Amino acid sequence: MKITRVQPVIVHAGKGNWVFVKIDTDAGISGLGEGSLLGKAQTIAAGLDDAARYLIGRSPLDPEWIWNLIFESDRYRGGPILTTVISAIDLACWDILGKYQDKPVWQLLGDKIRDEVPLYGRLCKSGTPEENFDANLALLNEKGYRAIKAGFELPKDHVVDEKTVIQDCVDNLSRLREAGGPDFDLCLDTHAMLPAASVIRLARALEPLNLQFLEEPVAPEDIDGLQRVRDNTSIPLATGERLMPRFAFKPIIDRHLVDFVQPDICHCGGITEIKKIAALAAAKQIRIAPHNPGSHSELATMASVHAAAVMPNFASLEHPADHPPWRYELFNELVEVQNGAARLPDRPGLGLTLRDDIVDAHPYEPYTRHSLFTTDGRPTPS
Numbered sequence: 534m535k536i537t538r539v540q541p542v543i544v545h546a547g548k549g550n551w552v553f554v555k556i557d558t559d560a561g562i563s564g565l566g567e568g569s570l571l572g573k574a575q576t577i578a579a580g581l582d583d584a585a586r587y588l589i590g591r592s593p594l595d596p597e598w599i600w601n602l603i604f605e606s607d608r609y610r611g612g613p614i615l616t617t618v619i620s621a622i623d624l625a626c627w628d629i630l631g632k633y634q635d636k637p638v639w640q641l642l643g644d645k646i647r648d649e650v651p652l653y654g655r656l657c658k659s660g661t662p663e664e665n666f667d668a669n670l671a672l673l674n675e676k677g678y679r680a681i682k683a684g685f686e687l688p689k690d691h692v693v694d695e696k697t698v699i700q701d702c703v704d705n706l707s708r709l710r711e712a713g714g715p716d717f718d719l720c721l722d723t724h725a726m727l728p729a730a731s732v733i734r735l736a737r738a739l740e741p742l743n744l745q746f747l748e749e750p751v752a753p754e755d756i757d758g759l760q761r762v763r764d765n766t767s768i769p770l771a772t773g774e775r776l777m778p779r780f781a782f783k784p785i786i787d788r789h790l791v792d793f794v795q796p797d798i799c800h801c802g803g804i805t806e807i808k809k810i811a812a813l814a815a816a817k818q819i820r821i822a823p824h825n826p827g828s829h830s831e832l833a834t835m836a837s838v839h840a841a842a843v844m845p846n847f848a849s850l851e852h853p854a855d856h857p858p859w860r861y862e863l864f865n866e867l868v869e870v871q872n873g874a875a876r877l878p879d880r881p882g883l884g885l886t887l888r889d890d891i892v893d894a895h896p897y898e899p900y901t902r903h904s905l906f907t908t909d910g911r912p913t914p915s
Contacts, residue, residue: 534560534633536593539585539622541578542887543897544830547857550574550897551830553887554581556593556625564593564628565887567799567832568621570613572902580618588622594633596626600805604778616777616802623803624836624883631882638883639842642808649874650841652852653680653720655827666705670712672854677873680718680745680849683709685726693905693913695727699735710742718745718849720771725749725914726905729758736766746771746793746822752914753781759790771795774824778802779809786817793848797824798837807840815846827853831860835868835885838875850875863891 538557543550551569558564568577584603593599603619604610631638639645654672673681683706685698702721710719721744723732732750739747746769751758753775763770773795776782779802782794796810811821821844823837834852841847852870853860861867864885869876878884905915 534558536588541581543574545895545898549828549900552577554621554625562632564625566621566624568617569829570617571828593626593629597805599626617800620799620803623805627804628882635881637878639839643843649876650838651849651874653849654678655853679873682720684722691905695731703738720745722748725752729761733765736768744768763790778806782810786813793820793822795824799833804840811844820846820848822848825851831868832885
């Protein structure tokens with residue numbers, strides 16, 4: 534079996550674009566992968582076109598060999614663009630391999646640990662604070678999520694006042710905890726918006742709420758800052774959505790700086806790489822809670838479900854809110870979710886195929902992510 538075509542597919546999803554790759558073979562088997570990177574759809578598509586030169590005429594049936602071919606052949610390897618391209622290709626190759634062997638991908642990855650994959654919901658931010666609060670409680674009740682993750686409210690004027698951000702966050706999470714009771718897990722994603730000293734103040738104020746974890750307290754490159762936060766709060770820490778590939782996780786894992794690693798299957802290197810990251814973490818008794826935001830489609834969810842099936846140190850998987858309204862119509866099949874958990878699929882490959890009519894109805898549109906500023910006008914992490 535040889536690869537005959539590598540085709541990028543871009544679908545506009547309201548806030549950003551989803552990027553897929555379809556890999557065709559001379560055996561009539563095609564694979565689908567995802568490499569959605571917020572604000573960089575055309576860049577990833579161009580990267581996929583570039584990588585195609587390495588792939589045409591190669592066999593897709595050894596995903597790790599293909600992974601290493603692309604990674605080692607690039608002089609300036611690594612980084613979010615190349616690793617996202619590799620991720621998409623890796624997922625498509627696993628999809629082909631599963632279809633070729635007539636097995637779901639999880640059956641090819643090792644011994645199954647679980648029949649269902651626990652999910653946690655992501656805080657909705659589509660309306661007023663009151664509307665968001667009501668929507669999130671409804672989300673917990675309707676989908677049976679066992680946990681929910683909140684984030685900072687985006688300042689209306691895009692100016693980050695640290696004291697206001699901290700107080701609003703404490704108020705909102707306190708209200709969620711009171712309404713939901715003590716039996717569900719509550720998480721907070723700070724998106725590294727605040728300096729370490731401010732994150733420490735926030736964490737200390739949140740300690741009575743018994744958070745499951747505090748996500749990305751500092752920028753991914755600030756390992757010493759992560760150590761500082763670690764030393765000054767009892768809240769479990771999580772990070773990893775902007776780390777790629779496994780080499781970036783190693784110093785954080787080796788120093789036990791987090792309780793949860795959060796690789797993103799669309800960015801860290803796909804199924805091939807996320808398994809290695811999970812193994813590194815497991816050696817240090819660190820759990821894995823993969824990142825899976827609304828800027829990804831349900832293909833990313835499905836690929837993460839396959840990988841989670843065989844991870845002994847798996848904790849839970851992020852599951853985005855129902856956005857856009859046609860989110861679950863993009864594929865001919867669904868990720869089966871019951872009582873806050875995803876069931877392992879029994880279809881060959883990854884188990885999702887694109888609907889051409891939905892793809893055609895939502896062509897690429899430019900998207901520029903918001904910018905944030907300090908009170909004195911300096912750009913700040915968003």
